[in-house]
Amino acid sequence: MRAIGYRSPSPISVQDSLVDIVLPKPAPEGRDILVDVKAVSVNPVDYKVRRSTPPAAGLEWKVVGFDAVGVVAAVGNEVASFKPGDEVWYAGSITRPGANAEFHLVDERIVGKKPSKLAWADAAALPLTSLTAWEAFFDRLDVQKPVPGASPAILIIGGAGGVGSIAIQIARQFTDLTVIATASRPETKEFVKSLGAHLVIDHSKPLAGEIAALGIGALAFVFSTTQTAQHIDDIAELIAPHGRFCFIDDPSGFDIMKFKRKSVSIHHELMFTRAIYGTPDMDEQARILNEISSAVDDGRIRSTAMQHLGVINAENLKKAHKQLESGSTIGKVVLEGFA
Numbered sequence: 440m441r442a443i444g445y446r447s448p449s450p451i452s453v454q455d456s457l458v459d460i461v462l463p464k465p466a467p468e469g470r471d472i473l474v475d476v477k478a479v480s481v482n483p484v485d486y487k488v489r490r491s492t493p494p495a496a497g498l499e500w501k502v503v504g505f506d507a508v509g510v511v512a513a514v515g516n517e518v519a520s521f522k523p524g525d526e527v528w529y530a531g532s533i534t535r536p537g538a539n540a541e542f543h544l545v546d547e548r549i550v551g552k553k554p555s556k557l558a559w560a561d562a563a564a565l566p567l568t569s570l571t572a573w574e575a576f577f578d579r580l581d582v583q584k585p586v587p588g589a590s591p592a593i594l595i596i597g598g599a600g601g602v603g604s605i606a607i608q609i610a611r612q613f614t615d616l617t618v619i620a621t622a623s624r625p626e627t628k629e630f631v632k633s634l635g636a637h638l639v640i641d642h643s644k645p646l647a648g649e650i651a652a653l654g655i656g657a658l659a660f661v662f663s664t665t666q667t668a669q670h671i672d673d674i675a676e677l678i679a680p681h682g683r684f685c686f687i688d689d690p691s692g693f694d695i696m697k698f699k700r701k702s703v704s705i706h707h708e709l710m711f712t713r714a715i716y717g718t719p720d721m722d723e724q725a726r727i728l729n730e731i732s733s734a735v736d737d738g739r740i741r742s743t744a745m746q747h748l749g750v751i752n753a754e755n756l757k758k759a760h761k762q763l764e765s766g767s768t769i770g771k772v773v774l775e776g777f778a
Contacts, residue, residue, distance in 0.1 A: 443751070470515055481774075552732050574710055575706070582659075585659065589682055594662070595607060595621065598634075618637050657679035659679055681701070685708055750776050
């Protein structure tokens with residue numbers, strides 16, 4: 440089968456940072472399903488793995504890619520939820536070979552039914568970011584439990600990015616919170632407004648001052664998707680006592696003591712945790728994906744695919760990685776089919 444991979448971690452500027460390769464077609468066992476991949480999207484985790492992680496012991500190639508949609512081609516002998524021919528979507532596992540391949544093995548417990556009303560590429564934009572935002576809101580921040588005395592609002596830092604753009608929609612459709620998103624360019628401000636953000640503030644300015652100017656008081660919840668280290672002081676100032684703060688990036692020099700006086704709870708969300716550890720509630724991700732799928736088909740959630748770079752090959756994936764590493768991507772970058 441065709442795939443895209445690398446032999447050693449490297450910057451995207453290196454010629455063989457991603458190359459077209461041919462690998463044996465895998466066969467499913469146990470609870471794995473084999474998916475005929477139709478489209479993929481690219482996330483920051485893709486380039487972070489590419490820059491840092493060599494192939495597993497005994498393997499010549501490392502294949503990345505996590506967001507995928509496709510058709511079930513075969514199932515393992517313990518699979519109960521799917522059969523060949525089913526259309527599925529998922530975000531995979533960081534500890535297994537990735538989805539930048541014609542056929543991909545994935546555990547059924549982290550797979551959902553693809554929205555019937557979305558094309559392949561549009562659907563590929565949503566699984567990883569939807570799982571991240573949903574888990575951040577309902578498993579980490581517990582947004583359905585009010586913070587006494589706080590403004591019932593959530594600040595989403597990086598509203599135009601992949602996670603931010605679906606987080607705005609999930610917050611609007613599944614909570615009663617006032618949704619405040621950050622954006623700094625005219626086009627990103629318009630984008631987050633179109634997704635349903637009640638209010639938009641500029642993250643190129645001090646966030647605490649921007650929130651104070653809104654006149655709504657200290658916030659119950661903050662969800663930071665990017666550049667968290669730059670905003671720590673402001674977050675500590677604008678969040679309410681007993682507020683809850685979740686981030687998904689890796690801020691260096693994070694000073695948790697800034698939040699002690701307010702007894703703010705701090706959470707780090709990684710949607711791969713359930714798959715990495717095979718947690719008892721691993722199948723919760725299938726439930727979440729099915730919930731999002733239904734919301735899409737009901738017209739409540741829209742795809743965040745903003746750039747379609749063509750077929751799935753090394754050349755186009757390199758373009759996608761470069762785009763994400765630029766830090767200026769709006770929504771998601773998708774690729775579709777194998778030429």
